[in-house]
Amino acid sequence: xxxxxxxxxxxxxxxxxxxxxxxxxxxxxxxxxxxxxxxxxxxxxxxxxxxxxxxxxxxxxxxxxxxxxxxxxxxxxxxxxxxxxxxxxxxxxxxxxxxxxxxxxxxxxxxxxxxxxxxxxxxxxxxxxxxxxxxxxxxxxxxxxxxxxxxxxxxxxxxxxxxxxxxxxxxxxxxxxxxxxxxxxxxxxxxxxxxxxxxxxxxxxxxxxxxxxxxxxxxxxxxxxxxxxxxxxxxxxxxxxxxxxxxxxxxxxxxxxxxxxxxxxxxxxxxxxxxxxxxxxxxxxxxxxxxxxxxxxxxxxxxxxxxxxxxxxxxxxxxxxxxxxxxxxxxxxxxxxxxxxxxxxxxxxxxxxxxxxxxxxxxxxxxxxxxxxxxxxxxxxxxxxxxxxxxxxxxxxxxxxxxxxxxxxxxxxxxxxxxxxxxxxxxxxxxxxxxxxxxxxxxxxxxxxxxxxxxxxxxxxxxxxxxxxxxxxxxxxxxxxxxxxxxxxxxxxxxxxxxxxxxxxxxxxxxxxxxxxxxxxxxxxxxxxxxxxxxxxxxxxxxxxxxxxxxxxxxxxxxxxxxxxxxxxxxxxxxxxxxxxxxxxxxxxxxxxxxxxxxxxxxxxxxxxxxxxxxxxxxxxxxxxxxxxxxxxxxxxxxxxxxxxxxxxxxxxxxxxxxxxxxxxxxxxxxxxxxxxxxxxxx
Amino acid sequence: xxxxxxxxxxxxxxxxxxxxxxxxxxxxxxxxxxxxxxxxxxxxxxxxxxxxxxxxxxxxxxxxxxxxxxxxxxxxxxxxxxxxxxxxxxxxxxxxxxxxxxxxxxxxxxxxxxxxxxxxxxxxxxxxxxxxxxxxxxxxxxxxxxxxxxxxxxxxxxxxxxxxxxxxxxxxxxxxxxxxxxxxxxxxxxxxxxxxxxxxxxxxxxxxxxxxxxxxxxxxxxxxxxxxxxxxxxxxxxxxxxxxxxxxxxxxxxxxxxxxxxxxxxxxxxxxxxxxxxxxxxxxxxxxxxxxxxx
Numbered sequence: 005x006x007x008x009x010x011x012x013x014x015x016x017x018x019x020x021x022x023x024x025x026x027x028x029x030x031x032x033x034x035x036x037x038x039x040x041x042x043x044x045x046x047x048x049x050x051x052x053x054x055x056x057x058x059x060x061x062x063x064x065x066x067x068x069x070x071x072x073x074x075x076x077x078x079x080x081x082x083x084x085x086x087x088x089x090x091x092x093x094x095x096x097x098x099x100x101x102x103x104x105x106x107x108x109x110x111x112x113x114x115x116x117x118x119x120x121x122x123x124x125x126x127x128x129x130x131x132x133x134x135x136x137x138x139x140x141x142x143x144x145x146x147x148x149x150x151x152x153x154x155x156x157x158x159x160x161x162x163x164x165x166x167x168x169x170x171x172x173x174x175x176x177x178x179x180x181x182x183x184x185x186x187x188x189x190x191x192x193x194x195x196x197x198x199x200x201x202x203x204x205x206x207x208x209x210x211x212x213x214x215x216x217x218x219x220x221x222x223x224x225x226x227x228x229x230x231x232x233x234x235x236x237x238x239x240x241x242x243x244x245x246x247x248x249x250x251x252x253x254x255x256x257x258x259x260x261x262x263x264x265x266x267x268x269x270x271x272x273x274x275x276x277x278x279x280x281x282x283x284x285x286x287x288x289x290x291x292x293x294x295x296x297x298x299x300x301x302x303x304x305x306x307x308x309x310x311x312x313x314x315x316x317x318x319x320x321x322x323x324x325x326x327x328x329x330x331x332x333x334x335x336x337x338x339x340x341x342x343x344x345x346x347x348x349x350x351x352x353x354x355x356x357x358x359x360x361x362x363x364x365x366x367x368x369x370x371x372x373x374x375x376x377x378x379x380x381x382x383x384x385x386x387x388x389x390x391x392x393x394x395x396x397x398x399x400x401x402x403x404x405x406x407x408x409x410x411x412x413x414x415x416x417x418x419x420x421x422x423x424x425x426x427x428x429x430x431x432x433x434x435x436x437x438x439x440x441x442x443x444x445x446x447x448x449x450x451x452x453x454x455x456x457x458x459x460x461x462x463x464x465x466x467x468x469x470x471x472x473x474x475x476x477x478x479x480x481x482x483x484x485x486x487x488x489x490x491x492x493x494x495x496x497x498x499x500x501x502x503x504x505x506x507x508x509x510x511x512x513x514x515x516x517x518x519x520x521x522x523x524x525x526x527x528x529x530x531x532x533x534x535x536x537x538x539x540x541x542x543x544x545x546x547x548x549x550x551x552x553x554x555x556x557x558x559x560x561x562x563x564x565x566x567x568x569x570x571x572x573x574x575x576x577x578x579x580x581x582x583x584x585x586x587x588x589x590x591x592x593x594x595x596x597x598x599x600x601x602x603x604x605x606x607x608x609x610x611x612x613x614x615x616x617x618x619x620x621x622x623x624x625x626x627x628x629x630x631x632x633x634x635x636x637x638x639x640x641x642x643x644x645x646x647x648x649x650x651x652x653x654x655x656x657x658x659x660x661x662x663x664x665x666x667x668x669x670x671x672x673x674x675x676x677x678x679x680x681x682x683x684x685x686x687x
Numbered sequence: 688x689x690x691x692x693x694x695x696x697x698x699x700x701x702x703x704x705x706x707x708x709x710x711x712x713x714x715x716x717x718x719x720x721x722x723x724x725x726x727x728x729x730x731x732x733x734x735x736x737x738x739x740x741x742x743x744x745x746x747x748x749x750x751x752x753x754x755x756x757x758x759x760x761x762x763x764x765x766x767x768x769x770x771x772x773x774x775x776x777x778x779x780x781x782x783x784x785x786x787x788x789x790x791x792x793x794x795x796x797x798x799x800x801x802x803x804x805x806x807x808x809x810x811x812x813x814x815x816x817x818x819x820x821x822x823x824x825x826x827x828x829x830x831x832x833x834x835x836x837x838x839x840x841x842x843x844x845x846x847x848x849x850x851x852x853x854x855x856x857x858x859x860x861x862x863x864x865x866x867x868x869x870x871x872x873x874x875x876x877x878x879x880x881x882x883x884x885x886x887x888x889x890x891x892x893x894x895x896x897x898x899x900x901x902x903x904x905x906x907x908x909x910x911x912x913x914x915x916x917x918x919x920x921x922x923x924x925x926x927x928x929x930x931x932x933x934x935x936x937x938x939x940x941x942x943x944x945x946x947x948x949x950x951x952x953x954x955x956x957x958x959x960x961x962x963x964x965x966x967x968x969x970x971x972x973x974x975x976x977x978x979x980x981x982x
Contacts, residue, residue: 035917035924039779039789039905040875043939044916044925 006647008079015074022066065665072658080654081647093217094150094189095135096180097122097157100197100223101164102141102171103543103609107198107313109224115166117223118196122161125194125221126154136183137161140197142169142544142584144179150187168315168543168586170606171200173623174209184213191216191627198224199615202608204623212627214647220620224612228258230281230309231610232265232319237294237303239539242328243357247294251305251319253279254286256611258311265289268304268318269296296325300600302588316610320588322539322602326358329378329531333363334392339383341506342409345513346381349523353516359527366392374399378531384411384504385421396422401494405530410468411504420470423491423498428469431485440465443487446479451529452488452499452522453478459518466509468502475500497530540602546580547601550594560592564603734758769826769866770804771812771893772797773858774840776821777848778920779875784904785964792963793871793900794840799971800869801840805833813839814861816854817846823861847920851876855884865892873900875920878946886954896957899947903964906940908932 007013099122105115122137129135137147137160147160176195184191191213197203199222204210212218233254241247253263260283267275274295279287294303306318331350333343343363350359359378366385370392374380380399385408400406400422408420415430431441440463446453467485475498477486489500505523507513541547549559558575562568564587570578583589589601615623737746737757747760774797780790797813804811812826813836824832824839848854851872862868868888874881874897881897889895910929917924927936944960951958961970 035915037782037919038908038916039782039873039902039919041916041918041921041923041925042875042877043936043943044927044931045935 005080005082008081010078012077012079013074015077016071018070018074019067022063022070062665062668065661065668068661069658069665072654072661076651076654076658080650082650083647092133092189093192094183094187095125095129095133096138096183096191096193097125097135097161098138098140098144098176098193098195098197099161099164100140100171100195101167102200102203103166103168103315103605104171104198104200104313104612105223106166106315107224107227107229107612109227109312113166114198114224115164118198118221119161119164121196121221121223122194123158125196126157126161129154129157134189137164138176138179139164140171140173140176140195141167142172142175144175167584168603168605169584170544170609171197171203172205173203174205177210177212180216181211181213184216192219193217194219194221196221196223198222198612199620200609200611201613201615202611204615204619207622207626210623210626212623214627216627218624218627220624222614226257226613227312228255229311229313229316229610229612230255230258230261230263230307231313231316231607232305232307233286233607233610235305235319235321235540237321237323238356239322239324240358241294241296241323241325241356244295244325245293246357247292247296249291249294249303249305251289251291252286253281253289253307254607254610255281255284257284257613259283260285261309263287264308266306266308267291267294268306269294270302273306294323296323298325300324302600302602313610313612315586316605316607320540320586320602320604322588322600324539324600328358328360329527330376331359331361331527331531332369332374332377332380333361333383334366334369334380334385335363335383336366336386338413339411339504339506341508341513342383342411342504345505345507345519346523349516349520350527353520354524359531370395374404377404379405379407379527381407381409382421383409384413386413386416388421393421397493400496400498403495405496406498407526407530408498408500409505410470410500410502412466412509414468420475420489420500422493423475423489423500425470425473425475425489425491425500428471431467431469431481431483432465441467441481441483441485443479444482446488450478450490452490452525454525456518456522456525459512459515462510462512462515462518464503464510464512466503470500470502499526499530538601539599540604541583542606543584543586543603544582544606545603546582547589547591548580548593549578549591551579557594557596559594560590562590564588566590733761735761768809769812769862769864770800770809771814771826771862771866771868772800773814773816773868773870773872774843775817775848775870775872776815776843776845777817777872777875778845779848779873780900781845781919782902782905783963784902787963788845789873789900789902789963790843790845792961792967793898794843795967796898796900796961796970797869797871798837798840799967801836802833805836810866811836814858815839815843816858818848818850818853820854820857820861821846825861826864826866851880852884855887859887859891862888862891862893867894867896869896869898871898871900873905874947878943878950881947882950882954885951885956889954889956894957896959897947897951899944899958899960901944901960901962903962906944906962907937 099115099118101115101118105113105118107114109117126135126137131152131154134150134152135148135157136150137157139145139147147164148156151157173195176193180191180193193212193216195218197220199220231254232251234252235249236251237249238247249267251265253265255261258281261281263279263281265277265279266273275291277289277291279289281287289305291305296303301323302320303323304318304320309317311317331346333346335343343361347361350361351357362377364372367389370389372395374395377399380396382396396406406422408423410420410427412430415427417427419426442463443459446458448454464481464487467481467487469485470489472486472489475489475491477489479486479488481487485502487502489502491498491500503510503512505513513519547561549561550557559570559578560568560575561570561581564585569581574581583601583603586604587602589603590598591601592598734747734750735758737759741759745759745761747758750756750758774793776790780793781788783789783791801811801813808828810826810828811832813822813824814820815822822839822843824836851874870885876884885895885897910927910932913926913928915924916927948958948960959970959973
């Protein structure tokens with residue numbers, strides 16, 4: 005017998021309460037004065053007996069209630085023998101086939117060694133015992149059902165193939181717990197693995213069920229390994245000469261070494277560098293320029309390590325070459341400084357020069373086609389020529405973006421063009437008196453303001469006050485004047501900046517730390533075409549194929565070998581697809597957008613450090629079966645126990661005692677009935 | 688008239704004991720008692736045959752002239768009587784279950800009797816005692832005697848007592864003339880000891896009335912739980928159960944009262960049980976009716 009929460013047994017101390025009430029308290033009552041005790045007899049014994057007899061039952065019931073309550077909270081249980089229907093154990097053989105099992109030692113891969121070990125285990129399982137083979141990768145894959153057929157089991161082991169996934173022992177433990185629950189049999193789990201430290205999780209996640217015996221069969225130990233751990237590269241290239249690629253080379257349990265690092269573009273090395281990787285450390289390599297052609301390009305960073313795990317010596321990434329997006333800057337000739345600042349921020353200061361600016365006068369674009377532009381900037385508008393506002397509205401409705409910059413001339417307008425909110429007045433603050441406005445509140449999570457923050461130190465001396473009715477204020481100055489507004493119109497968006505983008509009435513453009521990212525984020529936000537597919541993924545992550553709106557159009561996923569991965573039904577219904585191996589996938593979403601996705605193995609698999617023995621012992625001790633020795637498979641008929649809660653019975657007992665206490669207490673505490681006494685009246 | 692029905696608890700709130708006594712006794716002036724002495728006053732009582740040695744001055748010579756027989760002429764006494772009130776102030780008199788202590792009630796009763804005696808021109812006296820004689824006001828009809836008596840009553844404080852015989856032995860020294868003696872006490876003693884202590888007064892020719900003053904809780908105690916009781920006189924404590932108090936104690940108490948009454952009457956004395964829950968005027972009315980019936 006045991007208790008799940010034994011600390012609650014301290015509640016038994018509460019029994020002292022009825023003891024005090026029934027036995028101690030009554031002895032300590034203050035004496036009541038009475039004229040004479042000559043007619044009372046000193047019958048202490050009988051009095052105490054009387055009291056005890058009267059109240060002993062009530063006392064027992066109350067004490068029992070408290071004891072039962074404490075026991076109930078302590079959650080008692082007894083171990084009962086599990087019904088031995090078959091007297092057997094279910095032997096589970098889990099073979100690790102994660103990415104690290106590709107490592108070779110002595111001319112044999114770890115996976116091959118593990119499969120041989122698994123065959124040995126299965127050969128020792130008695131013919132009467134059921135067994136099951138699992139493959140442990142990113143997920144746990146059941147290779148067979150529970151079966152007694154040794155041939156099926158051996159064939160399942162043979163069929164296990166190496167994968168690029170990352171092993172997770174918590175997944176194995178969860179599977180084993182579920183299996184123990186459903187099979188109603190004690191489990192004997194044999195884990196054949198390289199026991200990577202990085203695959204371990206918190207003990208609560210990896211604990212085994214109470215009647216599970218975990219036996220580990222280590223294959224391979226910790227060996228030196230170098231890997232390309234990470235690559236930082238742009239996903240879109242607009243100017244090949246302005247590309248910067250940074251690669252991190254890591255060595256796990258490895259001595260200091262020189263490594264040759266090459267940048268491979270579409271299968272051809274284009275750059276090579278040598279790097280000194282410290283012992284158990286990391287080194288970075290930077291490649292400038294990437295002579296990619298238009299369209300998708302398959303890129304890799306490789307090292308020439310001669311270690312046991314060559315699979316992690318390259319890191320694939322995908323790059324798409326595009327033309328810069330055109331920005332239409334509509335200005336009446338007075339915003340030359342604003343154009344200069346914008347050009348500096350978007351073109352000169354940009355790492356990838358994703359945008360190019362084309363300036364036009366309002367009358368020139370009033371009726372012209374705007375199809376070639378990604379976004380438009382309407383700078384300091386005054387009275388617009390006929391047709392321009394309608395043209396811009398059409399432009400925005402079609403899914404493009406528009407930035408309206410309200411300058412000193414805009415105060416005369418009754419409302420903001422296209423955005424349509426009313427312009428009230430202009431707020432001035434004198435420079436000479438150093439009275440200025442600053443941003444007081446903003447939506448930090450908005451893509452336009454992300455990282456820009458409060459713009460500390462930026463002073464606004466003149467702001468056009470717009471009452472946000474149709475639009476939504478993203479940033480507000482300290483006099484409650486909206487500085488940045490947004491409105492969704494059709495498929496597109498309109499942003500309104502209530503102060504000029506030159507430094508005539510503010511000093512925003514000269515605060516490059518805020519101005520440059522702000523302008524770039526505005527351009528990306530308005531000029532982009534929505535969230536793009538991530539093009540660099542880790543194995544077992546998912547590519548998005550469709551959102552909820554596009555159901556009837558087909559999506560497509562081609563694996564690195566060019567094979568179609570989706571069935572016809574999946575192509576029209578699947579929302580996501582997991583990428584399970586390294587290489588370049590070609591993905592076409594349901595909206596028709598095509599992308600090339602580079603997939604690489606989780607680099608935690610590259611660290612071949614082994615779980616310490618102490619940790620392993622603790623893990624094996626989580627199951628009541630404890631750590632097995634070599635594994636018998638014939639530990640059938642072991643005396644396994646399962647905890648059996650006594651709480652329901654205690655609850656019923658407590659209910660009965662409470663009822664009895666109520667009845668008894670009612671009888672005792674009721675005022676005594678007056679008993680007639682025959683007496684003679686005084687004469 | 689309404690004051691006749693006032694509860695003793697209400698009277699206790701009145702400050703002046705003198706007023707209280709007047710208020711309570713007023714209206715009973717017709718209840719004059721007679722002196723037990725047969726003297727030679729104006730009221731004829733009876734003739735008695737002459738015996739050698741009788742005083743010849745009391746012979747009715749007119750009867751002798753007509754019948755040649757000698758008879759003595761006797762007259763009934765009137766107010767030439769001592770009324771002594773013996774007030775018990777023992778510790779047990781301190782008890783009171785409803786706010787009014789027995790001693791307070793006893794003081795009202797005592798003051799009323801003394802006032803009544805004073806109105807009758809009797810020589811009223813007072814003895815306050817517990818285990819000793821604590822105060823003594825000699826019987827007198829002098830002016831200011833009533834005030835002296837009431838003052839003594841007011842000054843009476845509860846004391847101790849474990850033995851009633853000791854103070855009564857001393858009382859004999861103070862009460863030399865025959866008269867009426869009213870003893871006000873709760874008589875928490877064995878009946879034989881009470882009678883033994885009081886009986887000498889009767890032997891000396893006194894008219895003795897025992898006012899047995901008891902609280903209703905003393906007669907019928909009501910307990911809900913076992914309680915620890917403390918004797919007000921001895922300080923002794925004892926645990927008592929409701930069951931015992933409801934049955935055995937009541938039987939014993941009733942037997943005790945019956946025994947005292949029987950022994951008192953057997954000794955030629957009057958016994959009068961006073962329940963302190965009753966209005967005082969009712970008790971006095973009963974007392975006077977009792978005396979009138981006897982005399």
